[in-house]
Amino acid sequence: MSPDTPEQLLIIDDDEMFCHVMQRALSRRGFEVLTASDADEALSLARRSTPQLATLDLKLEHSSGLKLLPELLALAPECRVVVLTGYSSIATAVEAIKLGAINYLCKPADADEILAAFGRDGGDPDIDIADNPPSINRITWEHIQKVLQENDGNISATARALGMHRRTLQRKLQKRPVRR
Template sequence: MSGTPGRLVIVEDDEDFARTLARSFERRGYAVRTAIGPVELGALLAEEEFDYAVVDLKLGTHSGLPCVAAIAEADPSTRIVVLTGFASIATAVEAIKLGAAHYLPKPSNTDDIEAAFGRSAGNSAVPVDGRATSLRTLEWEKINETLIATGFNISETARRLGMHRRTLARKLEKRPVR
């Protein structure tokens, strides 16, 4: 695959964001198709192959990881970038193992995504210390991981986290899940 624009599939449940991203890539010469989840993606993969894919990690109440696996299985040369507002080491590792070329936190723009398509090797010069993760961020990631594991059941999530349901509800009101 060359660095020229090609066929791109965007798997994103936020239709406004998907539409904006699609327009931006179309202006750059990509032929873009969108899917809001695994079912629509399966239909698209049955019809055509893609050079590139952008997959949201959280598709409603479902994980985008099966979509990554399906795209990689359909064509292992597809350059897949996973976008997420719920970045964690565990999901990053799984996404890469399943065939993603890169994993970007939201918000990411078209330039970031296109640059990630072009990255084929790791960067050994990336500093190990990086940016320290705040306790608030770690708590938020744990809440989101548990929400996903419980199918977004607030009571069960609160039980697993050892907090009162109302406390969890207040935390979610301050920073809604997207």
């Protein structure tokens, strides 16, 4: 890539407004921004353009960002991927990093936070450690997410593993994650 060619940044998110806002903000910062609203569109763009950077929503409407991540990196191995989510959990953060993401951010995240995440290559030993342990509701949410991940997103199998009715689990999953 020549010094005059802007870096390509692919935004993969099913939230149309988020994509529009980020596209404008990142374009102003000198990036060539591509957007995709689903896995198929993202893979098609990655085949054609091989982006250097990508943001990937963890929970796409018809698929999981965790399932898309290895496919995206197979097409663009040098791409630095930051996973974004409004449904954060320890289990999905660990899996995203194991699958090749360089960072994991909770939404809402602005353009500056996203660019800072691309720039961080290592961990931060000075990060603040919470004074209070997580609530029991947060621990429950984390456990459900871990078991769901272990069952490849299969709700019925997860409900069986947790000993709960499938509809009860679906109701719990529709709620926003519990704050710490």
